[in-house]
Amino acid sequence: MIRRVALLPLLAAPAGCGGLQTIGGREGRDAAIINDLFTIFCIVTALFFVAVMAFLFAAYWRRKGHRRDGMPDPLEVPARTGALRIALAVWTGAVVAGLVGLALASYFTDRSLAYPNPGNRPVVSIELIGNQWWWDVRYHFQDPSKNFRTANELHLPAGSPAMVYLKANDVIHSFWVPNLAGKQDLIPGRVNDIVLLPTKVGHYRGQCAEYCGLQHAHMALDVIVDSPQDFARWMESQSRPATTPATPRQIAGYDFFMNRQCSSCHAVAGTRAGAGVGPDLTHLMSRKTIAAGTLPNGTGPLHAWIADPQGVKPGTNMPYIGLNADELHNVVAYLESLK
Ligand code: CUA
Numbered sequence: 001m002i003r004r005v006a007l008l009p010l011l012a013a014p015a016g017c018g019g020l021q022t023i024g025g026r027e028g029r030d031a032a033i034i035n036d037l038f039t040i041f042c043i044v045t046a047l048f049f050v051a052v053m054a055f056l057f058a059a060y061w062r063r064k065g066h067r068r069d070g071m072p073d074p075l076e077v078p079a080r081t082g083a084l085r086i087a088l089a090v091w092t093g094a095v096v097a098g099l100v101g102l103a104l105a106s107y108f109t110d111r112s113l114a115y116p117n118p119g120n121r122p123v124v125s126i127e128l129i130g131n132q133w134w135w136d137v138r139y140h141f142q143d144p145s146k147n148f149r150t151a152n153e154l155h156l157p158a159g160s161p162a163m164v165y166l167k168a169n170d171v172i173h174s175f176w177v178p179n180l181a182g183k184q185d186l187i188p189g190r191v192n193d194i195v196l197l198p199t200k201v202g203h204y205r206g207q208c209a210e211y212c213g214l215q216h217a218h219m220a221l222d223v224i225v226d227s228p229q230d231f232a233r234w235m236e237s238q239s240r241p242a243t244t245p246a247t248p249r250q251i252a253g254y255d256f257f258m259n260r261q262c263s264s265c266h267a268v269a270g271t272r273a274g275a276g277v278g279p280d281l282t283h284l285m286s287r288k289t290i291a292a293g294t295l296p297n298g299t300g301p302l303h304a305w306i307a308d309p310q311g312v313k314p315g316t317n318m319p320y321i322g323l324n325a326d327e328l329h330n331v332v333a334y335l336e337s338l339k
Contacts, residue, residue: 021178021205027225028180029197030113037109044098051094113182122163122195124156130166130173130186130208133215133316134279134292139235148239149267151279152292153222157231158201166192174210177223183209198225205293214315220293234286241270242282242338253334261321262331268338278318284338291316302332 019025026032063074129136137150154177156162166175168186175194176183179202184194208219226234245254254271257263263273269282284290287297294313295301304311307328309318323331 019179020203021207023178025179025204027198027200027202027204028177029199030181031179032199033109033112034182037105040105041102044102048095048098122161124160124162126154126162126164128154128164128166128175128186130168130170130175130212130219132170132213133208133219133313135206135219135221136169136276136279137221139238146235146239148235148269148282149280150238150283150287152220152289153224153287154206155224155226155231155234156196156198157228158198158225159228161195161197164194164196166194171212172210173208173212173219175206176209177204177206179204180223180225185210201225201227201230203288207293215313218292218294218313220289222288222293224288237286238283242268245334245337247333247337249330249333250337251334253330253332256323256327256331257334261319265318281335281338284335286339291318299332299336302335303328306331 023038024035026035059074066072066074125140127138127140129138135152135154137152137154139148139150141147164175166184166186167190168188170188172188173186174183175186177196180196180198181194184192186192202225204223204225206221206223208216210216212219245251257266257268258271258273263271263275265275265278267274267276267280267282269280273281285297289295290297290301291305291309291313295305305318306321306323308320309316310320
């Protein structure tokens, strides 16, 4: 019984579990290919499991029946060697065919993952840099004046391949958006890459998949697959510089941000804050979450995060600054103007 219950999620996965972050997802080309392989493995191994169990129970009932009817135990009756040989040959053939079939399916899956359709050239180039514990996201274009930075959120156009270059600043991380593709490591001192080809508009969740320290579990990123029109709109808005603060509170927050600790780590395009140590905040309010998926984005979570980063995410490099209530409200008001 335990075994059957434990198998249920495995069998349900290829059948299409929903969700932001699921290995059953088929919303990317690679994920669909990997899922097909998983389904083939499930079916073939399930068939063999059923066959082995059927033979086992048939033998058991046969022996029991013989005993009940006072017939000799089948184990003590000399086997009909001809029939036994044929049965053995058929069974061995089935096992070999099954194993060879699975090996071939695995080989061709690997081939199609390693060699994406050459006619389908990546149209988006993204540099994704892993940090303890957040994702630095840099979009690169032929015209470098259009380049922009964001953090912990990846936008991709549906139906177009995106080339993602993976780097790491400190330790090894691993980029994994199970709905779209398999994993790829981010290794300090080298550049890995992965081509993502999302096929369905939606909101998905990526997660660092290599233990990288205290807050490894809080190193997530939102992945939003847009229609080509929405993606163009998003790119256009992200490449604009930040809005200028308007209300007295926003201006006070801006002054604090520029003259105190904030600007020594964060960048806001169009201002003199240009540091690359922490996430770029130019269009912070366009993002769904803060602190790499730790909290939803909004007034309350921003207050909590800035007032006590170590309480929200112990070990984070975001320091406790000790703002008074007024300064905290001002800084949050300024951040909330960064649409
Ligand atoms: Cu980064 Cu785990």
